[in-house]
Amino acid sequence: MTTIDFDLDVAEVEQRLLARWPETRIAPSLERIRAVTDALGRPQHGYRSIHITGTNGKTSTARMVEAILLELGSSVGRFTSPHLADIRERISIGGRPISPDGFLRAYRDVAPAAEAVDRESPTPLSFFEMTVAMAYRAFSTAGIDVAAVEVGMGGMWDATNVIDAPVAAILPIGLDHVDQLGPTRLDIAAEKAGIIKPGALAVTARQTPEVEQLLRAHADAHLARLLVAGRDFGLGGRRASGAGQIISVNGLAGHYPEVPLSLHGRHQAHNAVLAVASVEALLEEAIPLDVLRRALGSARSPGRLEVLPGTTAVILDAAHNPDGARALAAGLSDLGPRPTVAVLAAMGDKDLAGMLAALEPVVTTMICTRNSSPRSLSSRETAAAARAVLGADRVVEVGDLADALVEATAAASTLSTEAQVLVTGSVVTVGEARRLLGL
Structure with missing residues (x-):
C-alpha cells in the first residue's frame, strides 16, 4: 500500500x-x-x-x-x-x-x-x-x-x-x-x-x-x-x-x-x-x-553575467570553477574597465585557488564570505586563500552574505562613480544574492 x-x-x-x-x-x-x-x-x-x-x-x-x-x-x-x-x-x-x-x-x-x-x-x-x-x-x-x-x-x-x-x-x-x-x-x-x-x-x-x-x-x-x-x-x-x-x-x-x-x-x-x-x-x-x-x-539567463543597473551596478555570475572564472573575467573586460568589488562565496569541493587566479586581474577588492550551504567554505578559509593570491590589502572578510553585499556597495561607492559590485563563486551564492537584492 x-x-x-x-x-x-x-x-x-x-x-x-x-x-x-x-x-x-x-x-x-x-x-x-x-x-x-x-x-x-x-x-x-x-x-x-x-x-x-x-x-x-x-x-x-x-x-x-x-x-x-x-x-x-x-x-x-x-x-x-x-x-x-x-x-x-x-x-x-x-x-x-x-x-x-x-x-x-x-x-x-x-x-x-x-x-x-x-x-x-x-x-x-x-x-x-x-x-x-x-x-x-x-x-x-x-x-x-x-x-x-x-x-x-x-x-x-x-x-x-x-x-x-x-x-x-x-x-x-x-x-x-x-x-x-x-x-x-x-x-x-x-x-x-x-x-x-x-x-x-x-x-x-x-x-x-x-x-x-x-x-x-x-x-x-x-x-x-x-x-x-x-x-x-x-x-x-x-x-x-x-x-x-x-x-x-x-x-x-x-x-x-x-x-x-x-x-x-x-x-x-x-x-x-x-x-x-x-x-x-x-x-x-x-x-x-x-x-x-x-x-x-530577448534570451535571458539569470545569474550568468547578469548586469543589474543602478546607482552602483551589480553583476551576478555563478562561476564556480577556474574555466567559469576565466570566462567571467573576460566578460567583465567586455563591459569595460571599471573598479570592481567582488563578493565571493564558494563551495569547499571547488578549485578556489584557480578561481582566484582567474579573477585577480579584474578585481579591485575581494570581499570573502559564505553562503548558506553546508558545503560552503567559511569566510575565514576563503579570505586566507584570497590573501595568498591578491595580497592582504585587497581582501576583506565578512561572515554573512547580506552584510557582504552592504559592505561591497559601500566600498564601491568610495572607489569611483563607475565602480561595480560582482557577486560570484557558486549558483547558491548568486541565488541567495538575488533574493537579498529583491529579485
Missing part, C-alpha cells in the same frame, strides 16, 4: 525531495531512474530532445535553445539544474517555470513509482533522479514537441540520460567534479560522451585535440556524426553592445549575420553558436534569420 501524502504544497514537496540523497552524491547506475520512467510509460520518449553537456554554459545554452524553438512556434520543455531561487525553475514549460499545480501533479504521478523502486533497490532514488522523472512526466503531460535537457553531472550515468536524444550538444570540457568524474579531461570527456546515442548527431564546441579524438571515437562507435565548432560551424564575428553583443553565426545550414544577443561575454557568443547548431541539427534546416534575431535578442 502506498504511503504517499497527496495533501502537500510545493515547499513540503521540496523538503521531501531534499531529504533524499543530494544531487552531489551519485551512484553510477541508470537502473533506478529507468525503473521509474518505465513504470510511468517512458514519458521521455514522447517528444524529441536536445541533450546538453559540458563543464560550463549548459544552462545558458539550454535557455537559448528554448528561446529559438519557442520563437519557431514549438511547444518546448526545458530541464536545467541547479535552480537559483525556486525549485520550479528546473522544469520550464513554454518558457516559464512549471506552475505550482503542475509541479505537485508531477510529484504525485512519480511518487508511487519512486516508492516502489526505493523498496526494491539498495540505493534510494536521489533528489536529482526524482526531479528528472518529474520533469519528463510533466513534459509528457503538457504535450510538448521538444525538450532541451541539461545534464546534471557527467553524462553516461546522469539520470537525464534515459532520453534517446537525436541531438547531443557538448560544451567545452574542463576540470570540475573530478571526485565523481575522474581527474583528467579525458576521464571527464569519456563520461560526457555517453550522451551521444546511436545514430545521433553531436555538435561540440572546440575541444583539446585529445578530447575531440575521444568524442569522435565514441561517435564513430555508435554510428553517430560529430560536428565541431570552428570547422563545421562557428562564430563569424562579434562586437559588444550596451544590451549585450552583436554576433554573426556560420551555422550548419545557414549564415546568420548581425544577430543581437542579449547576453554578455564571448563565452555566451560561443554558447549561442552551439545553440543555433543544435536547433539546426534537430530541424535539419536553417532557422529563419528574423526568428533567430528575435529569439537571441
Whole structure:
C-alpha cells in the first residue's frame, strides 16, 4: 500500500525531495531512474530532445535553445539544474517555470513509482533522479514537441540520460567534479560522451585535440556524426553592445549575420553558436534569420553575467570553477574597465585557488564570505586563500552574505562613480544574492 501524502504544497514537496540523497552524491547506475520512467510509460520518449553537456554554459545554452524553438512556434520543455531561487525553475514549460499545480501533479504521478523502486533497490532514488522523472512526466503531460535537457553531472550515468536524444550538444570540457568524474579531461570527456546515442548527431564546441579524438571515437562507435565548432560551424564575428553583443553565426545550414544577443561575454557568443547548431541539427534546416534575431535578442539567463543597473551596478555570475572564472573575467573586460568589488562565496569541493587566479586581474577588492550551504567554505578559509593570491590589502572578510553585499556597495561607492559590485563563486551564492537584492 502506498504511503504517499497527496495533501502537500510545493515547499513540503521540496523538503521531501531534499531529504533524499543530494544531487552531489551519485551512484553510477541508470537502473533506478529507468525503473521509474518505465513504470510511468517512458514519458521521455514522447517528444524529441536536445541533450546538453559540458563543464560550463549548459544552462545558458539550454535557455537559448528554448528561446529559438519557442520563437519557431514549438511547444518546448526545458530541464536545467541547479535552480537559483525556486525549485520550479528546473522544469520550464513554454518558457516559464512549471506552475505550482503542475509541479505537485508531477510529484504525485512519480511518487508511487519512486516508492516502489526505493523498496526494491539498495540505493534510494536521489533528489536529482526524482526531479528528472518529474520533469519528463510533466513534459509528457503538457504535450510538448521538444525538450532541451541539461545534464546534471557527467553524462553516461546522469539520470537525464534515459532520453534517446537525436541531438547531443557538448560544451567545452574542463576540470570540475573530478571526485565523481575522474581527474583528467579525458576521464571527464569519456563520461560526457555517453550522451551521444546511436545514430545521433553531436555538435561540440572546440575541444583539446585529445578530447575531440575521444568524442569522435565514441561517435564513430555508435554510428553517430560529430560536428565541431570552428570547422563545421562557428562564430563569424562579434562586437559588444550596451544590451549585450552583436554576433554573426556560420551555422550548419545557414549564415546568420548581425544577430543581437542579449547576453554578455564571448563565452555566451560561443554558447549561442552551439545553440543555433543544435536547433539546426534537430530541424535539419536553417532557422529563419528574423526568428533567430528575435529569439537571441530577448534570451535571458539569470545569474550568468547578469548586469543589474543602478546607482552602483551589480553583476551576478555563478562561476564556480577556474574555466567559469576565466570566462567571467573576460566578460567583465567586455563591459569595460571599471573598479570592481567582488563578493565571493564558494563551495569547499571547488578549485578556489584557480578561481582566484582567474579573477585577480579584474578585481579591485575581494570581499570573502559564505553562503548558506553546508558545503560552503567559511569566510575565514576563503579570505586566507584570497590573501595568498591578491595580497592582504585587497581582501576583506565578512561572515554573512547580506552584510557582504552592504559592505561591497559601500566600498564601491568610495572607489569611483563607475565602480561595480560582482557577486560570484557558486549558483547558491548568486541565488541567495538575488533574493537579498529583491529579485
